[in-house]
Amino acid sequence: xxxxxxxxxxxxxxxxxxxxxxxxxxxxxxxxxxxxxxxxxxxxxxxxxxxxxxxxxxxxxxxxxxxxxxxxxxxxxxxxxxxxxxxxxx
Numbered sequence: 001x002x003x004x005x006x007x008x009x010x011x012x013x014x015x016x017x018x019x020x021x022x023x024x025x026x027x028x029x030x031x032x033x034x035x036x037x038x039x040x041x042x043x044x045x046x047x048x049x050x051x052x053x054x055x056x057x058x059x060x061x062x063x064x065x066x067x068x069x070x071x072x073x074x075x076x077x078x079x080x081x082x083x084x085x086x087x088x089x090x
Contacts, residue, residue: 001082002038007075016074031079042075 016024031037043049046064053060 001080003079003081005077005079006073007042007077008073036080038078038080040075040077043073046072 015021028037028040049064051062051064053062
C-alpha cells in the first residue's frame with residue numbers, strides 16, 4: 001500500500017534549518033536503502049504559487065502568498081508499507 005506523507009513547514013517562506021536538513025537527508029538515505037521510500041520532494045515558496053479552484057463552472061486562479069499559512073505544504077514523500085503500523089504512524 002502506498003501512502004502520501006505531507007510536510008508542513010513551521011515557518012512558511014523560510015528554508016528549514018541546516019540541522020533539520022541533515023537529519024532529513026539521513027532519514028531519506030536510510031529509507032531509500034530500506035526500500036520503503038518511493039519519492040520525496042520539497043515545494044516552492046507560496047509566493048511563487050497559485051491556487052486554482054472551479055467556481056460556477058469556471059476556473060479561478062489566485063496568486064500566492066496565501067493568508068492561511070497553516071495550510072501550506074513544504075514537501076511530500078510517497079512511501080510503500082503493508083500498513084500504517086509498519087511505518088510507525090498511529
